[in-house]
Amino acid sequence: MHVLVTGATGFVGRHLVSALLARGCRVRAVARNLEVAQSMPWFGAVEFIVADIHAAELEVAALTEGVDALAHLAWPGLPNYQGLFHFEHNLMADYAFIKRAVEAGVPQVLVTGTCFEYGLQSGPLDEQTAPQPGNPYGLAKNTLRLFLESLQRELPFTLQWARLFYLHGAGQNRNSLLASLDRAIEAGDASFNMSAGDQLRDYLAIEVAADYLAQILQHRGFSGVINCASGQPISVRALVEQRLRERGASITLNLGHYGYSPHEPMAFWGVADRLKQLLNVEPGEVTEHGA
Incomplete structure (x- = not known):
């Protein structure tokens, strides 16, 4: 399978490229910064193209020639979820790029959505839960999905919409919770400020x-929305304490230093039944790499 990955050097993209290569796929990776791409362990194993996918002069037909699927991860401006640029610029620029790719003959498109599409709804959230986005990022992503579903009626193609929940690991934003905790541990800090x-x-x-x-990309017959989630709620405090145990670190948690975010509900998590059934995995499990 030949996959075009946009945003290939981003947090999710760099790991998706590695996962696709491990599964025997050919990858054409696209990003705006060659120097960053050259630092990736997979750089020599892919066809890398420096490009701004939002540029009007981009030759989309040439970029997508010969690929079986587009994995569209690029989305500038994160982690600023409140910026109006999400729908004032990114939304229409993304739609225009994906439409041009489909018009050029790409038969399958995977787009990463977000749990913020569900908005301030609490509890377990499955794919049938009606989106109620509460910030510009979630609104723009959900609207892009609606636009692409309308496009499908004019130009049939497979649309795989993967709603990402909270991700952590190498390459995450340095100000995210676990990255900040790791930095505090490595600095030998006596305490760590956090919410309750x-x-x-x-x-x-x-x-x-x-x-x-x-x-999901290799399940080429699947079209629709799917939660990319563990399906298991965990408290923020338990997550932090788990990381401390993994690191063998002792640090005092300054609980309640920060208040709760008004932009997120107190308790929500993804229902991962559809993911489990499609991939035949238990949520949170990595399967053996296939061809």
């Missing part, structure tokens, strides 16, 4: 999530 930690979230290791995305 009662929030329930759905966390998934990036290597596991990337393997799931690679498998």
Whole structure:
């Protein structure tokens, strides 16, 4: 299988490229920065193209020639979820790029969505839960999905919409929870400032999530929305304490230093039944690599 990956040097993209190669796929990787790409362990194993996929002069037909699927991960501006640029720029630029790719003959498109499409709804969230996005990022992503579903009625193609929940691992934003904790441990800090930690979230290791995305791409008959989640809620405090045990670290947690985010519900997680049935895995499990 020949896959074009946009945003290939981003947090998810760099791991998806590795997962696809491990599963025997050919990869054409696209990103804007050659120097960053050259630092990737997979650089010599892919066809790498420096390009801005939002550029009007981009020759999309040439970029997509010969590929079986597009894995579209590029989305500038994260982790600023509140910026209006998500729908003022990214939304229409992404739609235009994907439409041009489909018009050029790409038969299958996987797009990474977000759990923020569900908005402030609490509890277990499955794919039948009606989206109620509460921030510009979630609104733009959900609207892009609606646009692409309308496009399918004019230009039939397979659309795989993978809603990502909370991911952690190598390459994550340096200000994210676990990255900040790791930095505090390595600096020998005596304490770590955090919220009370009662929030329930759905966390998934990036290597596991990337393997799931690679498998979804190889299920070429699947079209629709799918939660890319562990399916298991865990409190933020328990997650932090788990990392401390893994690191063999002793650090005082300054609980309640930060308040709760008004942009997220106290407890929500993804229902991973569809993922489990499609891939024949237990949520959180990496399967053996196939051809």
